[in-house]
Amino acid sequence: MPAITNHMPTAELQALDSAHHMHPFTTGDELTAKGARVITRANGVYLTDSEGVEILDGMAGLWCVNIGYGRDELAEVAARQMRELPYYNTFFQTTHVPAIALANKIAELAPGDLNHVFFASGGSEANDTNIRMVRTYWAAKGKPDKNILISRHNAYHGSSIGSGSLGGMSGMHAQGGLPIPDIHHINQPDWWAEGGDMTPEEFGLARARELEQAILDLGEDRVAAFIAEPVQGAGGVIVAPDSYWPEIQRICDKYEILLIVDEVICGFGRTGNWFGSQTLNIRPDIMTIAKGLSSGYQPIGGSVVSDEVAKTIDGLEFNHGYTYSGHPVASAVALENLRILEEEGIVDRVREETAPYLAEKWHGLADHPLVGETQIVGMMASLALTPDKASRAKFASDAGTVGLICRERCFANNLIMRHVGDRMVISPPLVLSLAEVDVLIERARRALDECHAQLKEQGLMKAAS
Numbered sequence: 001m002p003a004i005t006n007h008m009p010t011a012e013l014q015a016l017d018s019a020h021h022m023h024p025f026t027t028g029d030e031l032t033a034k035g036a037r038v039i040t041r042a043n044g045v046y047l048t049d050s051e052g053v054e055i056l057d058g059m060a061g062l063w064c065v066n067i068g069y070g071r072d073e074l075a076e077v078a079a080r081q082m083r084e085l086p087y088y089n090t091f092f093q094t095t096h097v098p099a100i101a102l103a104n105k106i107a108e109l110a111p112g113d114l115n116h117v118f119f120a121s122g123g124s125e126a127n128d129t130n131i132r133m134v135r136t137y138w139a140a141k142g143k144p145d146k147n148i149l150i151s152r153h154n155a156y157h158g159s160s161i162g163s164g165s166l167g168g169m170s171g172m173h174a175q176g177g178l179p180i181p182d183i184h185h186i187n188q189p190d191w192w193a194e195g196g197d198m199t200p201e202e203f204g205l206a207r208a209r210e211l212e213q214a215i216l217d218l219g220e221d222r223v224a225a226f227i228a229e230p231v232q233g234a235g236g237v238i239v240a241p242d243s244y245w246p247e248i249q250r251i252c253d254k255y256e257i258l259l260i261v262d263e264v265i266c267g268f269g270r271t272g273n274w275f276g277s278q279t280l281n282i283r284p285d286i287m288t289i290a291k292g293l294s295s296g297y298q299p300i301g302g303s304v305v306s307d308e309v310a311k312t313i314d315g316l317e318f319n320h321g322y323t324y325s326g327h328p329v330a331s332a333v334a335l336e337n338l339r340i341l342e343e344e345g346i347v348d349r350v351r352e353e354t355a356p357y358l359a360e361k362w363h364g365l366a367d368h369p370l371v372g373e374t375q376i377v378g379m380m381a382s383l384a385l386t387p388d389k390a391s392r393a394k395f396a397s398d399a400g401t402v403g404l405i406c407r408e409r410c411f412a413n414n415l416i417m418r419h420v421g422d423r424m425v426i427s428p429p430l431v432l433s434l435a436e437v438d439v440l441i442e443r444a445r446r447a448l449d450e451c452h453a454q455l456k457e458q459g460l461m462k463a464a465s
């Protein structure tokens, strides 16, 4: 077996990759035909591929590299921690300093009485924890039948059996026997695609009231919790109308339903505050965290839990945990990441400077003939591609055909922008400078122009009837 180095020709790396490496959310045969893009290094907001091309990472990896690439401090901390204590668990009456310090820091940053952290290795595991935790909570209160979790279609909460069931991705539910029992889905607050003739405000209220209707239909004594992302990320950066969240909060309060806010993307500065719940004025009982917690430098996530929920389940043994819950290296790296976010004022700069500037430029793309709505909260943004803005039309081609063409034009212009169906989304590192915002927008506009030209050439600028 040859050593795999950056000096191996790209084609050889691609051949080895397709021979032995199975990729997530990928059609293997298609990838073999095209060859994967091999990323070899990264610094700041730029990736470098095996051909030496520099690419602006408009997605911060997978929504996670909040402090940007190449921060030596995190590497130093990881090396130090590996030498001192590379691993120990937190089961059976043991603990260690990195997990203690990180849990304390998260409790300090988290809003309200969210003062307790149950660690996992990522968001999927943390949401699996949440399913078991809310059911255990109600059982401990003498209500074992209060075990249904309500979620939303087109939500993303992870890819394990439990978290994939919580999510509302139809393509995922179609494979592997999902969802598990006692998960119920209501519709999402996507006004552009589903709002019909309603105003956004009317539509936001109507979609929130689906939660109330579901609680009444299923029975208040059966519903344990509602889970949602503050802004749907993988679903297409869908920002609910302003009327939506206050009504959701009112309904959860009225029927005593636990509110789980999945902050895996929105947490740690993405929306211009430490948590999306603060930006949108939501009061969670549990928050799911991962991604930006370590800026992706180490796999770590968790559930941040209120005093009331923690106190209630503390009375029994919670038969749950992961070998790597609170892993010392991951915890130490996450702590260093939070130190950098805080001491360098990155979250404040996002709120006061970078996000407003990006918003102005992003909304400027709305004058493009292909672009329908533009949405942005902090440093996560989307635009809807459409053949006809006035009627909010979808394309006649299969959903995602146009989005994929646009993504490929972005790639060709050395910009990573993702497509979700025919929506384009960005979620760049929070350290993006104003000059880098300009580069991102310029490349995005060029990609949109090229995409538009290609659609016209191929006769794809047609609206679905």
Ligand SMILES: *Cc1c(COP(=O)(O)O)cnc(C)c1O
Binding pocket: 063, 121, 122, 123, 124, 125, 127, 156, 157, 158, 159, 229, 233, 234, 262, 263, 264, 265, 290, 291, 301
């Ligand atoms: C990515 C994501 C998850 C899953 O996290 P993993 O670390 O991939 O398991 C859960 N919820 C949301 C909102 C996410 O974006």
